[in-house]
Amino acid sequence: xxxxxxxxxxxxxxxxxxxxxxxxxxxxxxxxxxxxxxxxxxxxxxxxxxxxxxxxxxxxxxxxxxxxxxx
Numbered sequence: 001x002x003x004x005x006x007x008x009x010x011x012x013x014x015x016x017x018x019x020x021x022x023x024x025x026x027x028x029x030x031x032x033x034x035x036x037x038x039x040x041x042x043x044x045x046x047x048x049x050x051x052x053x054x055x056x057x058x059x060x061x062x063x064x065x066x067x068x069x070x071x
Contacts, residue, residue, distance in 0.1 A: 002053040006037055009059030021053050025060075033064040 002021035006014045010030060026037045037057035045051045 002043070002055065004037070004055055004057045007040070007056060007058050009035055009037070009062070011035060011037075012059070018055065021055065026057055030062065033062055035062050036060040
């Protein structure tokens with residue numbers, strides 16, 4: 001099992017499962033848009049007995065404006 005730790009953007013602090021621990025980027029749905037996170041560094045906890053493999057992903061961009069409307 002592998003997990004992604006998300007840093008920055010609206011999903012900061014979230015942990016999600018990864019299908020492939022070698023992924024370089026994640027495109028995630030968010031409200032009515034999409035968020036892009038990119039891998040930042042090498043995976044940790046890659047041994048057999050030290051928990052799930054973890055990879056840090058940093059926020060890059062959102063498909064649309066994600067700020068709430070000022071109205």
